[in-house]
Amino acid sequence: MTFHISLPRIMKVGAGAIRELGETVQDLGAARPLVVTDPFMKESGTVDAALESLRGAGLETALYAESVPDPTTDSLESGLAAVREHGADLLVGFGGGSSIDTAKALGFLALNDGPMRNYKAPRNNTGPALPVLAVPTTAGTGSEATQFTIISDSETDEKMLCTGPSFLPIAAIVDYELTLSMPGRLSADTGVDALTHAIEAYVSRRANPFSDGFALSAMTAIGANLREVYKDGSNRQAREAMMLAATQAGIAFSNSSVALVHGMSRPIGAHFHVAHGLANAMLFPAVTEFSVSGAEARYADCARALGVAGEVDGDAAAALTLVAELKALNEDLAVPTPKSRGISRDDWERAVPVMAQQALASGSPANNPVVPSASEIEELYSAIYG
Structure with a gap:
């Protein structure tokens, strides 16, 4: 190939x-x-x-x-x-x-x-x-x-x-x-964006050996440094590691693809003016949990690269650890839900069918380990509202 x-x-x-x-x-x-x-x-x-x-x-x-x-x-x-x-x-x-x-x-x-x-x-x-x-x-x-x-x-x-x-x-x-002058919120949102790029590139149906290396390297650096730059933006070593990781993750997904998280996050940004990285973070744990069954070994590799699972952990356990880590990361980075960000439930539910169709039309969900239907995307949007 x-x-x-x-x-x-x-x-x-x-x-x-x-x-x-x-x-x-x-x-x-x-x-x-x-x-x-x-x-x-x-x-x-x-x-x-x-x-x-x-x-x-x-x-x-x-x-x-x-x-x-x-x-x-x-x-x-x-x-x-x-x-x-x-x-x-x-x-x-x-x-x-x-x-x-x-x-x-x-x-x-x-x-x-x-x-x-x-x-x-x-x-x-x-x-x-x-x-x-x-x-x-x-x-x-x-x-x-x-x-x-x-x-x-x-x-x-x-x-x-x-x-x-x-x-x-x-x-x-x-x-x-x-x-170096980036505020904490921006550091968190952009850092999660880079992590999403790396993980989605690695689990994508279009992943390849070239993109895999960049994706795994980016995950390792982000796992070690994202919380630190959120806490202390003056940490030059952590800033340097995050900057390189973001570029590596960009190379990875540009030569592989992104998947369902990105397909669903773009409509959130368009309809509710939520920053792209923040929209990714809102979706990341739930979409990963939905997708794990389609690429359990690959998600397990991601957990190991992030440093939250070891080689002795089986793939099933490591993949579940990844989901738990993404939930914990959202808590540590104070990621809001759509509800806590001030989006009304009526406005959210009204937009969900349109957002689901726009997500599918982007093509990104087709690269996901589990390819969702429109109704499954709607269910995920409803589940993350808060």
């Missing part, structure tokens, strides 16, 4: 890597980069290091700082205008997953006719796009190494998964020092 592997052409990883941004853009042959980020990154001065490196290399640099959480098709319009006004030949996606996803979408739409819904899964996009250099400032999404972008349709509220090599960054700068 042949596995199709896709990776960024260049990755620079480590403390201070941001200072090599300008040199990297030059090496890629670009001269007019547009930095795509959000208002907070601009106002806090976090993006200044990127701008200084680009301008210091003599590059004609512009800044677009209007990306929004959970980018929508409407939010892309001003960004596309900025790309064209600057005559950008490369986009630097700087920030969390939303900013990097925005850069990916803008790079694609700059060279392809819209609307974005024409390019959602299951379509595999292989056409031209402006190159994107990704600079993550959170340790979670792995978007710097994936061939996916997530854009919500402003007309339907569907959170669209758009896939293919067209969305793979040409390069990434992975500097953990950019994460």
Whole structure:
């Protein structure tokens, strides 16, 4: 069997890597980069290091700082205008997953006719796009190494998964020092997102030996460090481990796939504006418990990689330990339920049938060890409400 592997052409990883941004853009042959980020990154001065490196290399640099959480098709319009006004030949996606996803979408739409819904899964996009250099400032999404972008349709509220090599960054700068100021809640949510990527990539029906190695390595690092960065964000060693793990998990799922947790979490984000990692965390224990029977040995491997089960534990016991660990992790990271987050039961139950259909339409549930029906997805949504 042949596995199709896709990776960024260049990755620079480590403390201070941001200072090599300008040199990297030059090496890629670009001269007019547009930095795509959000208002907070601009106002806090976090993006200044990127701008200084680009301008210091003599590059004609512009800044677009209007990306929004959970980018929508409407939010892309001003960004596309900025790309064209600057005559950008490369986009630097700087920030969390939303900013990097925005850069990916803008790079694609700059060279392809819209609307974005024409390019959602299951379509595999292989056409031209402006190159994107990704600079993550959170340790979670792995978007710097994936061939996916997530854009919500402003007309339907569907959170669209758009896939293919067209969305793979040409390069990434992975500097953990950019994460040192992350607050605890964000550290928890993005960390669980990375863990979800790693576990789903490993148990996916599309898993392969290449993705497996990255997934297991990421799980081990996250198991040892996620609670620590939530408790003490200044722990540089833990921050570095989480940043690398997030990128490894991104490589894993980009070359395997995500599964039911992600299929179900995207609609929660679209309908109730819950952060993606937090929505994953809400779902993770229940969906894993539902799925264990389809890949017991694989889930057992995950428990061992996380350090909550040993080689002497049988697969059945280890897999159940994994479910227990995910429940304990949610407690330790103060993950709310939809109910405790303030979502009314009526609103939740009203949305459940639509969310179930949107989850199935994304294609991700088909990669799950146990492929669910629409009614089973509805039952899972109801079960996690709280």
